[in-house]
Amino acid sequence: xxxxxxxxxxxxxxxxxxxxxxxxxxxxxxxxxxxxxxxxxxxxxxxxxxxxxxxxxxxxxxxxxxxxxxxxxxxxxxxxxxxxxxxxxxxxxxxxxxxxxxxxxxxxxxxxxxxxxxxxxxxxxxxxxxxxxxxxxxxxxxxxxxxxxxxxxxxxxxxxxxxxxxxxxxxxxxxxxxxxxxxxxxxxxxxxxxxxxxxxxxxxxxxxxxxxxxxxxxxxxxxxxxxxxxxxxxxxxxxxxxxxxxxxxxxxxxxxxxxxxxxxxxxxxxxxxx
DNA sequence: CGTAGACCCTGCGCGC
DNA sequence: TGCGCGCAGGGTCTAC
Numbered sequence: 197x198x199x200x201x202x203x204x205x206x207x208x209x210x211x212x213x214x215x216x217x218x219x220x221x222x223x224x225x226x227x228x229x230x231x232x233x234x235x236x237x238x239x240x241x242x243x244x245x246x247x248x249x250x251x252x253x254x255x256x257x258x259x260x261x262x263x264x265x266x267x268x269x270x271x272x273x274x275x276x277x278x279x280x281x282x283x284x285x286x287x288x289x290x291x292x293x294x295x296x297x298x299x300x301x302x303x304x305x306x307x308x309x310x311x312x313x314x315x316x317x318x319x320x321x322x323x324x325x326x327x328x329x330x331x332x333x334x335x336x337x338x339x340x341x342x343x344x345x346x347x348x349x350x351x352x353x354x355x356x357x358x359x360x361x362x363x364x365x366x367x368x369x370x371x372x373x374x375x376x377x378x379x380x381x382x383x384x385x386x387x388x389x390x391x392x393x394x395x396x397x398x399x400x401x402x403x404x405x406x407x408x409x410x411x412x413x414x415x416x417x418x419x420x421x422x423x424x425x426x427x428x429x430x431x432x433x434x435x436x437x438x439x440x441x442x443x444x445x446x447x448x449x450x451x452x453x454x455x456x457x458x459x460x461x462x463x464x465x466x467x468x469x470x
Numbered sequence: 471c472g473t474a475g476a477c478c479c480t481g482c483g484c485g486c
Numbered sequence: 487t488g489c490g491c492g493c494a495g496g497g498t499c500t501a502c
Contacts (some may be wrong), residue, residue, distance in 0.1 A: 199495060230478075230497075254498075273496055275482075289480085308479045310496055353473055362497085369495060418495070419482085438495095456476060461493085 198271045198335065200367025201410035201431070202421050205275055208411075209423035210257075211250045213279055218246045219261065219416065221295035225286065229311050230272065231257070233292060239290050241265035241315035254330050254366035256312075256320070266318045268326070272310025278303050279424045331365050331427075334403045339365060341397035348388040355391060356384035357458050358398075368403060371416055371438045374463045376402040378437045378445075383469045384455070384462045409434065437463040 198206070212315030215455040219242045227233035243259035252258065257277070259267040269277060283297045292313060293304040304313060316324055331347070347364045358364055359373045368376065377384050379402035382395060391399075415421055418439065422428055436446050439464060441454040450467035 202495075203498060212492065217483095272479095306479095307481065308494090308496095310479070312497095351472075357473080358494095416495075421495075444494080459476075460496095 197370035198255060198275070198326075198415070198421060199372050200255060201254075201372070201407050202415040202429070203252055203257055203367075204411050205415040205423050205429060206271075207250050207257055209425050209427075210277070210279060212303075213258070213300070213424070214247045214296075216247065218298070219294045220241050220295040220297050220304075223293045223295070224291070225293070226289070226291045228293060229306060229309050229313060230270075231312055234315075238267070238292075238313070239313050240422065240433065242267055253321075253327060254333070254362060255369070256326065260318055264316055266321055267315050268321075269304065270312035272306060272312070272327075274308040274420070275304065275306040275311035276422060277424060278422065278426055279303075280426075284409070291330065305417060310411070311394055326344045327404075329363055329364050334365050334367055334400075334407055338399060341393060341400050344396040344400060345391075345393055348391065351388050352464060353388060354385045355388050355399075355417060356383060357464055358388045359403075360460075367407065370460050370462075371418075371435070372403070372406055372410065374438045375406045375436060378447075378464060378469060379406060381469055384457065385463050386470070428448045437465060439463065 222239050222243055224235040226234050242261055245263055248260045249260060250259055258268045279300050279302055282301045287305060289305045289307045290303055291306055292304050321327060358372050359368050360373055380399040410416060410431040412428055413431040416431040417428035418432055437452050440452045442451050445452055445465035445467060448467040450465055452463055453466050455462050
């Protein structure tokens with residue numbers, strides 16, 4: 197479900213309501229996520245700690261608390277992180293809940309269980325195995341056409357898979373990879389070995405644009421994505437190709453095509469993507 | 471080494 | 487109405 201914009205939207209909606217509050221309790225109802233939830237470690241690192249700040253790295257949400265600990269949450273495909281009233285009824289697939297001093301409850305639901313929740317020392321985050329190999333943030337200034345071109349050197353394969361490789365750039369998932377390539381006019385199957393410098397620049401700009409616009413619009417709600425307040429986003433109405441097979445390309449009017457790459461659907465326009 | 475594909479899991483929408 | 491199938495926003499492991 198969530199790519200970079202959706203995680204960022206959750207972060208922004210959560211931040212003003214969480215910072216300054218204190219975790220008072222932890223309930224793990226179902227530890228079965230992508231990696232088993234370590235209840236004791238979460239309890240030790242989080243309970244009775246004040247929330248200092250919320251950050252995001254790639255598609256991971258980071259909640260720093262007092263005492264040099266960080267709660268790391270990944271939403272996988274179907275994870276939803278919401279802040280509800282403390283007495284709100286438990287919902288299906290509510291894996292864990294953190295009670296807050298203010299009376300609220302931070303709830304993580306994840307039907308498909310591809311998500312993650314764990315806690316580590318804040319200072320050890322960068323070296324953690326989940327983060328050590330990650331590439332640059334697409335919205336950082338350090339990410340530019342040159343960075344992409346260097347990453348592509350000596351590599352083969354289609355540009356769409358390349359764009360979704362977290363070692364190259366983080367946060368670009370299946371929706372926004374298709375959208376960015378359409379905006380840049382690049383065919384998703386084009387080999388990374390056959391992309392000129394100028395087109396890498398265009399692609400970087402397209403990524404920045406589409407990700408920023410999606411954040412502004414509250415993310416893409418195709419099915420069930422919501423921010424921490426349970427509100428959906430609106431960027432789905434601005435999607436130009438994703439999930440629009442057979443409908444007209446907004447630029448040239450030709451029918452949008454769907455192909456499968458690495459077992460994931462790719463949408464593109466055969467007319468204006470080369 | 472890099473890349474392509476399978477796989478983890480549940481829910482939903484569709485066609486029959 | 488009910489059932490089976492295909493598909494879904496991510497990441498990782500294996501086989502080549």
